[in-house]
Amino acid sequence: MHSQRFSLGVAGVLAASLFSLTAHANSAGITGRSGKQGMTCMDSTCHGGNPSAAIPVVQLTGPTSLAAGETGTYSLVITGGPAVKAGMNVAVSNNGGTLNKLGTDLQVAAGELTHTAPKPFANGEARFDFSLVAPSSSRTVTLYASGNSVNGDANNTLDHSASTTLDIQVTGSSTPDAGTPDAGTDNPPPPDNNDKGGCAAAGGAPMALLLAVVAERLRRRRTA
Template sequence: MRSILSSVGAVAVCLVAGSAFANSTGISGRSGKQSVSCTASGCHGGGASTPTVTLEGPTALTAGQTGQYSLVITGGPGVKAGMNVATDGATLTAGSGTKLLNGELTHSLPKAFTSGSARFDFSLVAPATNGTYKVYAAGNSVNGNAESTGDSHANATLDVVVTGGKDPSPNEGDDEGGGCSAATTGAPAVLIAVFAALAARRRRRDTQG
């Protein structure tokens, strides 16, 4: 089974408004799918408290169906928020406050916290092939001090099971023409020809001797 949302298929966030280190209009490649965090990239860090990041939406879709999802960031410094989302096979569509960047979703501008949380909505179109797809998500909670310090981020993932489509091909990923399988199938015929040639050579030697 494929995985998608190995976090919602991925979400990454790097955000500090006005900072030279910040990505106030979004960034890709920080969802957790690539194992690179905002802290590791040097954009954000040092926050005294870590936010909670959750992905809300259906965990089962039929092939081609569109599901509505939300990335919710709660806690942390809690002044403004950013996000990044990626998947491993589904199609992502931006919602209010988000945009597509290099095939991933990210914030178009920092979003202010309301009542302790920030929400980013988006949609996901299930692929035509059955399987379990993972959504990868990262959410950043920042203090808005225009510096790369005092901010915190967290990650989340969500598995979405897709049914009603085509089953994965058992030979998916093989070389065209059967790859190793074709070579293996032809091997017995080659061996038989070699043994026949050796036997004929031995008979000639016996006759001549």
């Protein structure tokens, strides 16, 4: 019996340590939890295992329309929940452009954005700013985002998270106009009819003058 109690105690300590290590590891950021791949921070191994914890509100703000190749500025805003510190993960749909960080609170990893360290709430919110460079052709792009609101005790017991998406319509195309021929292509511009070697009407003037001179000489010979 004593051995069984000892084993259960060790198992409990190991389980607690595992949750603590998981929370600590994710404090430096994590990818693959934005919702794009079907996983979010609501998973039990992250910050959503306690249904009694207050659920935060996660919002994506920024333009919902971009021209092809244009850069748009966006923000992930987290409010509610324990509201002590926050973390995030943002991804964009396949062929949806390029995500870039705008500050030291974010990092780019595997084409996604995540926090570099838990960010303290300020004025009731945690805000992460970033940019998206739109793709070069028209399409609908989706931003996927998941955000944590945590109490900062290096344990996920009382933490919670939420996820959201934002659709962006990309219009136009940044490719060159196909109707404008480039030098060296198989579609050269039409020849210039005013070229000196051409057959324009002005090019026949010297020949007419020569014929007039010959005709005048023939006329003089006949009358001599």
